[in-house]
Amino acid sequence: TDAVPAPSSDLASRTPPYPKLLARLQEVRRVLAPNRALTLAEKILYSHLEDPAESLLTNTNNGTSIRGTANLKLKPDRVAMQDASAQMALLQFMTCGLPSTAVPASIHCDHMIVGYKGADVDLPESIKGNKEVFDFLESAAKKYGIEFWEPGAGIIHQSVLENYSAPGLMMLGTDSHTPNAGGLGAIAIGVGGADAVDALVDAPWELKAPKILGVRLEGKLSGWASPKDVILRLAGELTVRGGTGSILEYFGPGVDSLSCTGMATISNMGAEVGATTSIFPFSPGHVPYLEATHRGPIAREASQIASLPERHNLLRPDAAAEYDQLVTIDLSTLEPHINGPFTPDLSTPLSRFSEVVETNDWPRSFGAGLIGSCTNSSYQDMTRCESLVKQASAAGLKPKADFLITPGSEQIRATLERDETLNTFSAAGGVVLANACGPCIGQWKRTDEVQKGEKNAILSSYNRNFPSRNDGNRATMNFLASPEIVTAMAYSGSTTFNPMTDSIPTPSGEHFRFNPPQGFDLPSQGFAQGNPQFLPTPGQPDPSVEVQVSPTSDRLALLELFAPFPDTELKGLRVLYKVKGQCTTDTISAAGPWLKYKGHLPNISENTLIGAINAATGETNTAYDVDGKTSGIPDLAKRWKEQGKEWLVVAEHNYGEGSAREHAALQPRYLGGRIILAKSFARIHETNLKKQGVVPLTFANESDYDLLDACDELETVGLLDVLRSGGQGSVELVARKRDGTEVRVQTRHTLSKDQCGFVMAGSALNLLARKAGE
Numbered sequence: 001t002d003a004v005p006a007p008s009s010d011l012a013s014r015t016p017p018y019p020k021l022l023a024r025l026q027e028v029r030r031v032l033a034p035n036r037a038l039t040l041a042e043k044i045l046y047s048h049l050e051d052p053a054e055s056l057l058t059n060t061n062n063g064t065s066i067r068g069t070a071n072l073k074l075k076p077d078r079v080a081m082q083d084a085s086a087q088m089a090l091l092q093f094m095t096c097g098l099p100s101t102a103v104p105a106s107i108h109c110d111h112m113i114v115g116y117k118g119a120d121v122d123l124p125e126s127i128k129g130n131k132e133v134f135d136f137l138e139s140a141a142k143k144y145g146i147e148f149w150e151p152g153a154g155i156i157h158q159s160v161l162e163n164y165s166a167p168g169l170m171m172l173g174t175d176s177h178t179p180n181a182g183g184l185g186a187i188a189i190g191v192g193g194a195d196a197v198d199a200l201v202d203a204p205w206e207l208k209a210p211k212i213l214g215v216r217l218e219g220k221l222s223g224w225a226s227p228k229d230v231i232l233r234l235a236g237e238l239t240v241r242g243g244t245g246s247i248l249e250y251f252g253p254g255v256d257s258l259s260c261t262g263m264a265t266i267s268n269m270g271a272e273v274g275a276t277t278s279i280f281p282f283s284p285g286h287v288p289y290l291e292a293t294h295r296g297p298i299a300r301e302a303s304q305i306a307s308l309p310e311r312h313n314l315l316r317p318d319a320a321a322e323y324d325q326l327v328t329i330d331l332s333t334l335e336p337h338i339n340g341p342f343t344p345d346l347s348t349p350l351s352r353f354s355e356v357v358e359t360n361d362w363p364r365s366f367g368a369g370l371i372g373s374c375t376n377s378s379y380q381d382m383t384r385c386e387s388l389v390k391q392a393s394a395a396g397l398k399p400k401a402d403f404l405i406t407p408g409s410e411q412i413r414a415t416l417e418r419d420e421t422l423n424t425f426s427a428a429g430g431v432v433l434a435n436a437c438g439p440c441i442g443q444w445k446r447t448d449e450v451q452k453g454e455k456n457a458i459l460s461s462y463n464r465n466f467p468s469r470n471d472g473n474r475a476t477m478n479f480l481a482s483p484e485i486v487t488a489m490a491y492s493g494s495t496t497f498n499p500m501t502d503s504i505p506t507p508s509g510e511h512f513r514f515n516p517p518q519g520f521d522l523p524s525q526g527f528a529q530g531n532p533q534f535l536p537t538p539g540q541p542d543p544s545v546e547v548q549v550s551p552t553s554d555r556l557a558l559l560e561l562f563a564p565f566p567d568t569e570l571k572g573l574r575v576l577y578k579v580k581g582q583c584t585t586d587t588i589s590a591a592g593p594w595l596k597y598k599g600h601l602p603n604i605s606e607n608t609l610i611g612a613i614n615a616a617t618g619e620t621n622t623a624y625d626v627d628g629k630t631s632g633i634p635d636l637a638k639r640w641k642e643q644g645k646e647w648l649v650v651a652e653h654n655y656g657e658g659s660a661r662e663h664a665a666l667q668p669r670y671l672g673g674r675i676i677l678a679k680s681f682a683r684i685h686e687t688n689l690k691k692q693g694v695v696p697l698t699f700a701n702e703s704d705y706d707l708l709d710a711c712d713e714l715e716t717v718g719l720l721d722v723l724r725s726g727g728q729g730s731v732e733l734v735a736r737k738r739d740g741t742e743v744r745v746q747t748r749h750t751l752s753k754d755q756c757g758f759v760m761a762g763s764a765l766n767l768l769a770r771k772a773g774e
């Protein structure tokens with residue numbers, strides 16, 4: 001288990017293209033006004049533009065109002081995908097007919113592994129249950145030259161931090177916590193599969209230029225306070241929407257005192273405030289981490305770049321950089337926080353937590369303390385927890401709550417095993433789960449007595465705590481805290497216990513009080529490699545490999561290209577459903593048991609809009625055909641599809657809010673949906689619809705929503721001209737009501753020239769496939 005350096009060929013593909021980026025930064029400087037200061041995020045992002053002049057000068061008042069305005073066409077350096085979302089990403093990539101990916105990419109099998117009895121039992125069981133999906137992913141990885149991390153190798157974000165993230169890199173990941181890599185100075189953005197495909201085929205990936213929210217860190221952490229508390233506290237201040245459309249950029253003297261993995265924890269949870277991503281500047285913590293993970297040459301190159309004069313310095317912000325919003329946190333006075341339940345922004349300082357528990361009548365005891373996951377399983381986290389466990393064990397104490405440990409990767413697990421940390425946990429009664437997501441994503445088989453629907457509490461060092469997320473029980477309250485606080489509190493089993501001030505009676509009748517935790521940023525003997533079976537397959541394409549998709553599979557199905565837009569206006573479109581009120585991506589494509597079908601478009605389409613409320617009747621998932629016959633929405637859509645009848649949905653505000661789930665756009669398209677007409681759209685979903693060839697239109701007069709009903713027949717006027725002209729003009733809808741009367745509805749659209757191309761071709765993928773074939 002001695003540390004083994006990564007092969008040098010790997011290192012080449014893992015090093016950001018620094019010379020190119022530095023040259024591009026100068027181009028960005030030339031395009032912008034000479035005295036325009038740039039933040040760090042701007043430097044890295046704009047240096048990844050395909051054509052800086054085009055993106056930065058179009059519609060931005062000659063570059064004076066880029067943030068929140070410009071459409072950036074970006075060329076990311078790398079893509080990472082997790083097993084659940086990789087399925088649709090790869091199926092889409094395959095339709096383009098390319099022999100290999102255009103940029104280095106990796107697949108990580110982590111989401112489909114259960115947490116139950118421990119890694120030895122859970123891993124083989126999970127592999128057995130998901131074999132055809134893993135076989136598909138592995139065969140596609142081999143064929144197209146994607147590095148494949150098999151089940152048990154680690155959680156995507158931990159593996160990315162240990163192997164791929166680097167200062168100045170820009171990457172996309174098909175998972176919302178991709179920004180974890182920002183702890184190592186990368187711009188790393190979570191996207192849907194279709195967006196990842198843009199990068200995989202070398203098409204520019206579009207992003208509205210984010211605003212930059214500066215977070216100035218002062219002072220130094222000490223005692224019980226940890227990096228996790230920085231983001232728990234910030235989440236309370238910004239709320240779950242506070243970072244929307246923004247990059248969180250950390251700076252200030254406090255940064256230099258943080259470990260690389262601590263910065264990753266903070267970046268990881270920027271997703272909880274809705275941020276596009278989070279980033280730290282190149283800092284002292286990065287060098288030893290890069291060296292310990294066998295990337296010394298990257299550390300040296302980055303150190304040189306970080307010491308260049310400001311104008312050429314890609315890895316630090318300009319001194320005069322301005323932020324759209326600024327928050328300051330003093331690490332020296334920061335207190336541990338506990339966030340939740342049910343939302344990550346309900347933040348309470350530890351000293352007030354017991355009082356808040358009493359006031360809200362939250363459970364006084366909790367059944368499980370869960371540490372680790374992609375958010376908090378670093379050597380520093382685990383050795384600090386170990387110091388607490390050793391103190392308690394010496395006093396004769398055992399955890400009162402179940403104590404579950406999820407290492408983030410084989411590298412960290414093997415290192416903790418070698419250094420006896422895992423032994424300490426196991427001896428105290430802790431259960432070490434597989435290096436995978438497990439209880440963090442609902443793959444948790446609880447072994448305690450808690451019944452479905454029963455109000456109960458758990459404490460975790462994870463990042464999300466929405467209802468049902470961990471054990472499928474909507475009544476389980478998951479309180480988020482640092483792993484140190486979770487570990488210490490597990491010894492009392494009480495939510496009102498404050499480990500900083502309270503004591504626990506020992507078997508010998510004494511009162512035990514914890515001393516503050518102590519740990520090590522990095523292992524003194526270096527990282528252990530662990531089981532070599534968990535190393536990734538090489539990223540070399542092999543055209544002789546056949547991608548494994550069984551034609552009889554109910555979990556995977558190859559995709560067929562959608563038909564291109566006809567050479568006419570759309571006629572005879574029928575209103576499938578008029579939705580009342582909120583319609584999230586979860587309403588359109590439910591999660592839970594349906595996740596199993598993420599790679600099978602026909603099967604997952606059986607959940608299309610099943611959460612939507614019928615505006616006419618108030619019923620959920622109850623649609624009416626023209627003859628009055630009722631059925632579920634997917635059934636009616638399928639029936640009309642068989643009849644060759646295309647359709648549209650009428651909806652209210654913020655249609656498609658929630659997540660970037662691309663299935664919410666793919667499924668309606670697959671079932672024959674052509675238009676979504678809403679009062680307004682969630683931005684990401686609106687973009688996803690266009691990528692799949694569905695036209696999102698908004699009412700010019702919102703009250704026209706009242707004019708339309710299910711089964712009205714519509715035709716478009718002006719849509720073909722809009723599409724042919726690259727987005728000029730507007731679309732009128734002429735609706736024929738069932739009583740024969742006619743109403744006209746004026747609409748608006750936000751189709752750009754490129755997006756018109758997607759719709760005309762049938763979908764963005766169709767366009768990519770066509771270009772790839774040229």
Ligand code: SF4
Pocket residue numbers: 110111155156157175177373374375436437440441463
């Ligand atoms: Fe997502 Fe949890 Fe897995 Fe991290 S551990 S990637 S947050 S499911």
